[in-house]
Amino acid sequence: MQWWNNAVGYEVYIRSFADSDGDGVGDFGGLTERLDHLAWLGVDAVWVTPFYPSPQADFGYDVADYRDVDPVYGDMEDFRRFATRARDLGLKVMIDLVPNHTSSEHPWFRSALADPDSPERGYYIFRPPGPDGGPPNNWLSHFGGPAWTLDPASGEYYCHLFHRMQPDLDWSNPAVRREFEEIVEFWTELGVDGFRIDVAHALTKDHDLRDNPQILPLASDATPNQAFSAFEHVHDLGLDSSREIFEAWKSLPGGSDTLLVGEVYLVDVDRSTSYMGDGGLDLCLFFGLNRRPWDPVGFVDELRDWAEASKRGFAWTIASHDENRPPTRFGGGEAGRRRALSIWTLFCSLPGMPFVYQGEELGLEDGSVEPEHVQDPVGKAAYHEGRDPARTPMPWDTGPDNGFTTGAPWLTSGTRAPAETVQHQKEHPDSHLWLFRDLLATRKRLAPIRTGPGRWLPAPPGVAVVLSGEVLTVANLTDDPGGVVLPPGDWSPEFDTARGDNPVASGRIEVPPTSARVYVAAPSPL
Numbered sequence: 001m002q003w004w005n006n007a008v009g010y011e012v013y014i015r016s017f018a019d020s021d022g023d024g025v026g027d028f029g030g031l032t033e034r035l036d037h038l039a040w041l042g043v044d045a046v047w048v049t050p051f052y053p054s055p056q057a058d059f060g061y062d063v064a065d066y067r068d069v070d071p072v073y074g075d076m077e078d079f080r081r082f083a084t085r086a087r088d089l090g091l092k093v094m095i096d097l098v099p100n101h102t103s104s105e106h107p108w109f110r111s112a113l114a115d116p117d118s119p120e121r122g123y124y125i126f127r128p129p130g131p132d133g134g135p136p137n138n139w140l141s142h143f144g145g146p147a148w149t150l151d152p153a154s155g156e157y158y159c160h161l162f163h164r165m166q167p168d169l170d171w172s173n174p175a176v177r178r179e180f181e182e183i184v185e186f187w188t189e190l191g192v193d194g195f196r197i198d199v200a201h202a203l204t205k206d207h208d209l210r211d212n213p214q215i216l217p218l219a220s221d222a223t224p225n226q227a228f229s230a231f232e233h234v235h236d237l238g239l240d241s242s243r244e245i246f247e248a249w250k251s252l253p254g255g256s257d258t259l260l261v262g263e264v265y266l267v268d269v270d271r272s273t274s275y276m277g278d279g280g281l282d283l284c285l286f287f288g289l290n291r292r293p294w295d296p297v298g299f300v301d302e303l304r305d306w307a308e309a310s311k312r313g314f315a316w317t318i319a320s321h322d323e324n325r326p327p328t329r330f331g332g333g334e335a336g337r338r339r340a341l342s343i344w345t346l347f348c349s350l351p352g353m354p355f356v357y358q359g360e361e362l363g364l365e366d367g368s369v370e371p372e373h374v375q376d377p378v379g380k381a382a383y384h385e386g387r388d389p390a391r392t393p394m395p396w397d398t399g400p401d402n403g404f405t406t407g408a409p410w411l412t413s414g415t416r417a418p419a420e421t422v423q424h425q426k427e428h429p430d431s432h433l434w435l436f437r438d439l440l441a442t443r444k445r446l447a448p449i450r451t452g453p454g455r456w457l458p459a460p461p462g463v464a465v466v467l468s469g470e471v472l473t474v475a476n477l478t479d480d481p482g483g484v485v486l487p488p489g490d491w492s493p494e495f496d497t498a499r500g501d502n503p504v505a506s507g508r509i510e511v512p513p514t515s516a517r518v519y520v521a522a523p524s525p526l
């Protein structure tokens with residue numbers, strides 16, 4: 001059995017987690033000191049967002065050296081100390097690998113610009129202008145504008161699906177593949193247990209770089225997200241050939257014990273599933289509920305479609321450093337929190353590996369970031385699409401800057417209320433934190449009897465009833481009571497998002513609005 005079966009992960013956005021040296025930026029020192037919070041919470045693995053040397057044009061997702069630590073986060077010794085402490089606490093270590101693009105400051109790209117005849121030029125996607133003298137095709141950057149920037153010295157354009165300081169690598173070049181195999185080996189030899197692979201669905205691109213078909217009209221004032229959605233991304237994203245790359249990584253020494261989780265941002269079940277298993281990715285991140293308004297019926301249907309498509313499940317998430325926080329997206333306040341927790345209860349009933357995003361355990365809503373303090377390149381292009389509200393510092397306590405730093409935080413945001421902090425919630429057993437912890441403990445406790453992929457039993461729209469071995473999960477995402485018929489036998493309560501003191505149940509029960517419960521098969525009376 002692999003270590004990630006039944007595991008729960010925790011995403012640390014290192015910049016905003018905990019600062020140990022007062023420069024206002026989170027670092028390995030701070031993370032190491034706070035690791036006991038993760039152990040207390042009961043997660044099994046920590047995924048750290050990119051910490052490599054970087055000009056921080058996209059806050060670390062622009063990597064200038066894949067084998068080192070940016071001084072702002074510490075050094076390799078700090079990384080080792082962190083990994084050792086994690087291991088001592090029983091936590092697996094996952095790091096974020098960014099193979100779609102490098103930073104424009106990476107020595108490979110510098111060589112590519114300095115000498116068009118250098119081997120490194122072939123690491124990237126340079127092309128002559130299109131027939132009209134503009135970019136070679138109609139691909140767009142996720143961050144706004146064309147996916148192409150002119151290199152004036154050579155008269156050629158280079159491709160970047162994100163920031164112009166994040167040039168895309170050419171994965172049809174075997175030298176690029178070799179480089180990354182060595183990078184993967186470098187970190188696994190240092191004891192890393194798994195990788196979250198950034199933009200895993202975009203590594204290989206159409207050989208002829210054909211235009212993407214336009215499916216919606218494109219207004220001249222469209223925001224980056226609107227512009228991006230106006231095209232069907234058949235030639236820049238989701239190509240089957242990306243799979244071979246992960247197969248090669250899985251067959252490296254130690255590969256079978258190294259978890260590969262792909263950020264496969266395709267909101268398409270079948271295409272995502274095709275990257276997994278049989279020597280490919282172990283899990284794909286699930287994004288099915290991330291870019292849509294609260295919709296109980298649609299959410300249950302979507303979850304069921306994904307859950308039924310893969311016996312191994314997914315890396316289930318509703319939160320990350322890229323999305324508004326779930327309670328905010330789901331209507332805000334207590335209702336938003338209860339909705340998020342009900343979905344989490346379903347995640348915990350399924351195979352796969354759910355991931356908590358830092359602060360999610362507190363039920364945090366978005367942080368407030370005024371327009372003049374925006375740091376995210378997406379937020380600079382379109383304030384309301386910016387990702388800073390999910391990236392505000394972790395609120396540890398009620399001290400200055402909520403205990404995140406003794407200096408000035410890199411991202412200026414409103415102070416969190418006492419009830420939002422770890423310290424306060426830990427002291428109050430009726431807090432969201434304790435409920436969340438209880439849910440994770442329930443998942444762990446029931447793992448031996450929660451077998452199989454989970455059968456979705458008949459239920460009214462917006463209500464889910466999932467039977468996995470001897471574990472039964474019922475979730476009602478709607479605002480009305482939901483009547484469900486339990487499978488034959490008696491069912492003992494193990495967890496309730498509403499903290500109800502529920503009796504052993506059988507037959508037909510009413511699940512209160514926006515709540516979820518976990519039951520186990522009660523021993524027969526004989």
Ligand code: GLC
Nearest residue numbers: 058061098162198199321322
């Ligand atoms: C992923 C990351 C995001 C980053 C982008 C480009 O989507 O999660 O934060 O901006 O890749 O690397």
